Amino acid sequence: MNKSRAVAVVGTFDSKGEEHLFLKNRIEGSGLRVLTVNVGTKEPIPFEVSYDLYSLMKKNGNLDDGNRDKAIQDMIREGIKLIKQLCRDGKIHGMISAGGGSGTHLCSSIMRALPLGIPKVMVSTVASKDMKHTVGTKDITMIHSVVDLLGVNSISGIILDKAAAAICGMTRSQWQPDTEKRRIALSFFGFITKSAEAVKRELERMDYEVIPFHANGTGGMAMEELASEGYFHGILDLATHELADALMDGYCSGIGPDRFEPTPGKKIPRLVTPGGLDCAVLEFTRRHIPEEHRDRKVFFYDFRSAIRLTLEESRVLAEQLSDKLNKDVSNVHVLVPTRGWSEADKESEPLYDPETNAYFVKIFKEKLDHRIRLEEVDMHINDPAFAQMAAHVMDQMVKERS
Amino acid sequence: MNKSRAVAVVGTFDSKGEEHLFLKNRIEGSGLRVLTVNVGTKEPIPFEVSYDLYSLMKKNGNLDDGNRDKAIQDMIREGIKLIKQLCRDGKIHGMISAGGGSGTHLCSSIMRALPLGIPKVMVSTVASKDMKHTVGTKDITMIHSVVDLLGVNSISGIILDKAAAAICGMTRSQWQPDTEKRRIALSFFGFITKSAEAVKRELERMDYEVIPFHANGTGGMAMEELASEGYFHGILDLATHELADALMDGYCSGIGPDRFEPTPGKKIPRLVTPGGLDCAVLEFTRRHIPEEHRDRKVFFYDFRSAIRLTLEESRVLAEQLSDKLNKDVSNVHVLVPTRGWSEADKESEPLYDPETNAYFVKIFKEKLDHRIRLEEVDMHINDPAFAQMAAHVMDQMVKERS
Known part of the structure; x- marks a missing residue:
């Protein structure tokens, strides 16, 4: 052979x-x-x-x-x-x-x-x-x-x-996975790791296989491409953060135009949350804050820091994301946790700013095709209950297809 | 086994x-x-x-x-x-x-x-x-x-x-080269390709194996490292150009401090020529000449262009190179072609400037340890006769050791 x-x-x-x-x-x-x-x-x-x-x-x-x-x-x-x-x-x-x-x-x-x-x-x-x-x-x-x-x-x-x-x-070599489980692609990034880990556990408990992608530009694009090769029964887009970094030329930019667009030739349920849409991650430290960002709230991380997005930037993102999701009305579901979208966007954390988030949601809802289901839940994205809910909704979406 | x-x-x-x-x-x-x-x-x-x-x-x-x-x-x-x-x-x-x-x-x-x-x-x-x-x-x-x-x-x-x-x-897999030939490392870059090809042919005719290294920063450093692993009987450093690009932050920069220094623990004959020391190669085209280089002679290549070095830059390079070679007095020989050091540094070509070259040589000779042999020859670096001569000198240097 x-x-x-x-x-x-x-x-x-x-x-x-x-x-x-x-x-x-x-x-x-x-x-x-x-x-x-x-x-x-x-x-x-x-x-x-x-x-x-x-x-x-x-x-x-x-x-x-x-x-x-x-x-x-x-x-x-x-x-x-x-x-x-x-x-x-x-x-x-x-x-x-x-x-x-x-x-x-x-x-x-x-x-x-x-x-x-x-x-x-x-x-x-x-x-x-x-x-x-x-x-x-x-x-x-x-x-x-x-x-x-x-x-x-x-x-x-x-x-x-x-x-x-x-x-x-x-x-x-011809190793084959011995699993016949249904596969879920899960996008995440550092500031929502807790949520991603909990979502993964929940989905695995429901007997899914979860394939995590680091939403750092390359990761998100790899996820979209493997989706089009038919690997996934569902996409849980927990991290939409790449869109923010693409706008601000941040660390996780580098996505192509296909990110968050319908998977060509496939009908794959996609659950979307605004994970990381509060901030852009840029390469600077406490010691060298770029002049143009001095007036912003900043979350210092490692060699990278996250800047809080403005109302205007949030409006642009709301329009971009809704435009993309509107192309895939029958496959998309949106889940919005109202208490914050990253570990830094949380009460008493440096990027917490519920007004800006609310403004994003307002614009986003105005622009989003009304046939797309959108739910707001009174939780933080890293709350275990939010992860449970996201896993549950994803499971429902996949089951409706099979 | x-x-x-x-x-x-x-x-x-x-x-x-x-x-x-x-x-x-x-x-x-x-x-x-x-x-x-x-x-x-x-x-x-x-x-x-x-x-x-x-x-x-x-x-x-x-x-x-x-x-x-x-x-x-x-x-x-x-x-x-x-x-x-x-x-x-x-x-x-x-x-x-x-x-x-x-x-x-x-x-x-x-x-x-x-x-x-x-x-x-x-x-x-x-x-x-x-x-x-x-x-x-x-x-x-x-x-x-x-x-x-x-x-x-x-x-x-x-x-x-x-x-x-x-x-x-x-x-x-354990393929072994079947050659027992003596090996010469040869550094080159685009503007002296003709010379490098001719040198290689000459040395091969003399029954050497020639290992070419693209002197683009990484290549020169790889050559130095393999020399210290004992791969070579001689080094023909036809391209010293990396030093110019290191000075000007050019395309072939990125060498470390060990470049052109004595090979640790080894006595390897090294023949040096000023190949490409006339210019620095930078990433710009005819359409976007950086403001600070508008007054220079420029050789437009592809997405890269070469700028003619000034007297002052040439002086710095002469001092840097002589400092390095002076640490290896007994192994170094220098060969200087007086009619130009790259395809662009040639009569009726855009970077031709014999005065600046002569100034480099003057400083270089003043600084170079007088025990190091230096020969000036009335040729262009890409002349077939120069390649023959370089191969001949290299051969002599290797033979003196064996």
Whole structure:
């Protein structure tokens, strides 16, 4: 059975032919099959390959190789199409590539189109830089090449050999979760940890599996993407805080436009609370409060601090959130705890400000489609009773669907 | 033989016990041995471990667990000591860990102390952030956990299983370079690529193996570190450009104080040229030239541009470089091409400025220890003849040692 599993060796063979041929030989040597895919945007093609996208696209006039940026974009598009097809057809069970700056950009863009759990190994000269746009929300394995990739030498050979061994191990391994439980995605962040832990316990008691996501930009987006891959029976969006940080360019910003929008092609019940919508988390400490925030209430945390949002900012957030939820009328339910939305937004805590919260709720209710259920409850978000209630509502929403 | 190979499963078992126990079971299930190392800085210790650094350090009074930062620093120090010892004694052949922000910091710090080629796999919630301080110059394999690590669920289980499979494959694999050639480390960057390619060809013709390093901050530091691990018979420092970018906070900055300093405990011949010392590479384009650089000569490249250095900046660099080289009098040789130091610093090219180069050389010669050999040659750095000469001098330097 393992004998028939195959790895796609994908790369810019014009400049990195030797490295990819080495990967191919090492993988075949360990007993797996290899399909080679050339996504180089120039001549030469140094060895016979299974799929030569360069020649194919040249022939079809789909490759503008006079314009390097455009050629790379074209190649990514066609590469994604081919690799997804090979994966769907069960012809490949993993993908590996090796590249410098451009090769990493090109091949990691293709990898990101593959579903979670399909092994993806990228050997890269730039793996110790910012991986936001390379790994993003995906399960890509990055291996730093340490030395430059200009052929196979006694150092790059060690790295490439380990990478080949990694993709072989990963491609062979087929652990499956033994649970048939229904799965709930749960977004949370530091200031509502208590609530998240209690919600998780409650849902697990009801025999759900809970998948927690740290709502730090990447986490929220990963949750949305896995939802669209069909992983979840329900989404408990306890932390809407990413929206506040996106507005204020805070620590948990970096969400895309799809956050809090309907899951494409799916009808997934989503329970939303204003967790963390009281504040934005920024990187400064007690010693260096930015001039523009001196007049605000501030909650000092670690290397980050939270600033209380203003009425105007709250109005903007109320409009943004209602706009998004209004697109998914039949799947959304909103639960608003009126005694505060984070550990800092609580009586006698630094960001407590019920008037601003009330103003948010007023605007939000005006804008929210009236077919969406909204309940206000006289509790704090971190109260155990609120967690119980949220879990209960989520359970009801899931049950109504099944 | 493979049967007896062992993987160190190292982690903060106080908060991530379940995940590491899962890794242990998966690795043992695939036939390798496991040593578990608890580097948590708090109770509890949820299962029996091979090395419980937490309890050991508590007992010896080496762990200040009232101060979290300090406790983590203490744990890193002791963790490095233990893991290096286990590795030296042949008791472990690979290391794996899984962590959030703190766990990734702690365990990747330990991994970085292991030599190149010992497999190091880090499953991390923060693997799509900036990896400069996590991976740095090392061959660490980063696997993004996608979901939060709060126990093993049907998504984190898939990720952890693949990680276990990766470390098993990597630990079993033992490819060795079949070359017994002498190895030369070669630093280069984009503007002297022609020279680097020609030098590489020349040295290979002389039967050396050449290991190229992109002198982009990380690359230069990786070269210095591998030199101290004993990989090289000679260093051809064609690109000193990192020093210019360090001064101007440019694209290739980020070197540490050890760059261009004597290799600790080794006597390695180092040939130095002023490759790229004419300019600093900054991130701006023709459309957005920073106000403070409007009066300079500029070479527009891609999303980066190179600015010509001033007399004063050149003086500083001459002093910095001579200070460093003066510490290694018996191993250093300097070769200065007088017709330009990069593709932009060439007659009729935008950064050509022989007066400033001459001023650098004047100061440099005044400051350089007179026992260090320095030759000026009437060539451009990218001239084929210069590459031949550099390769020849390097060869002589290596031969004088053997």
